[in-house]
Amino acid sequence: xxxxxxxxxxxxxxxxxxxxxxxxxxxxxxxxxxxxxxxxxxxxxxxxxxxxxxxxxxxxxxxxxxxxxxxxxxxxxxxxxxxxxxxxxxxxxxxxxxxxxxxxxxxxxxxxxxxxxxxxxxxxxxxxxxxxxxxxxxxxxxxxxxxxxxxxxxxxxxxxxxxxxxxxxxxxxxxxxxxxxxxxxxxxxxxxxxxxxxxxxxxxxxxxxxxxxxxxxxxxxxxxxxxx
Numbered sequence: 001x002x003x004x005x006x007x008x009x010x011x012x013x014x015x016x017x018x019x020x021x022x023x024x025x026x027x028x029x030x031x032x033x034x035x036x037x038x039x040x041x042x043x044x045x046x047x048x049x050x051x052x053x054x055x056x057x058x059x060x061x062x063x064x065x066x067x068x069x070x071x072x073x074x075x076x077x078x079x080x081x082x083x084x085x086x087x088x089x090x091x092x093x094x095x096x097x098x099x100x101x102x103x104x105x106x107x108x109x110x111x112x113x114x115x116x117x118x119x120x121x122x123x124x125x126x127x128x129x130x131x132x133x134x135x136x137x138x139x140x141x142x143x144x145x146x147x148x149x150x151x152x153x154x155x156x157x158x159x160x161x162x163x164x165x166x167x168x169x170x171x172x173x174x175x176x177x178x179x180x181x182x183x184x185x186x187x188x189x190x191x192x193x194x195x196x197x198x199x200x201x202x203x204x205x206x207x208x209x210x211x212x213x214x215x216x217x218x219x220x221x222x223x224x225x226x227x228x
Contacts, residue, residue: 078194105142
């Protein structure tokens with residue numbers, strides 16, 4: 001199994017945070033840092049401050065527990081990268097026909113706009129199924145999605161229905177959407193990739209992200225950001 005961990009499964013948001021990137025972002029350079037500065041600045045000003053320190057984001061964009069348990073995979077082949085668009089070489093290296101488990105706040109099966117055949121963070125999994133690099137694919141949403149009614153991982157049947165007109169039936173038949181805090185046994189994992197996804201993850205949590213990458217002894221594919 002190729003285990004994919006998107007940091008946005010842990011660096012998340014609360015309900016009713018309307019500028020949360022989980023609802024949609026273009027993943028441009030500005031989204032990865034400047035938009036986070038804007039969010040921090042707005043919250044600081046609302047509290048009567050004038051700075052843009054990351055602490056202002058703490059209430060709306062928490063680090064959910066569970067990421068510490070990923071240390072169990074230390075000693076396995078591990079990789080760290082900026083974006084899920086960087087995962088293709090690992091799919092080729094550890095495939096074809098790989099079982100892929102992606103712990104993520106987004107299914108990454110298809111994008112709702114743009115060029116559907118250009119590899120992007122939002123469609124890599126669907127392209128991998130189509131290319132035979134993934135035999136089966138599971139997106140495992142984090143438990144905190146159960147508290148966010150508009151999130152993909154809140155109503156799995158609704159999310160699957162949204163995918164039906166966007167994915168070939170043959171590919172969709174090899175897809176599972178689940179919501180759980182469970183982690184696979186290390187004996188089942190061939191390799192792991194830890195993805196920063198900075199457009200979606202709070203810069204205040206970069207310290208823990210890099211701590212985890214160090215614990216895993218992860219090899220860098222594309223350098224993540226050090227925003228703190």
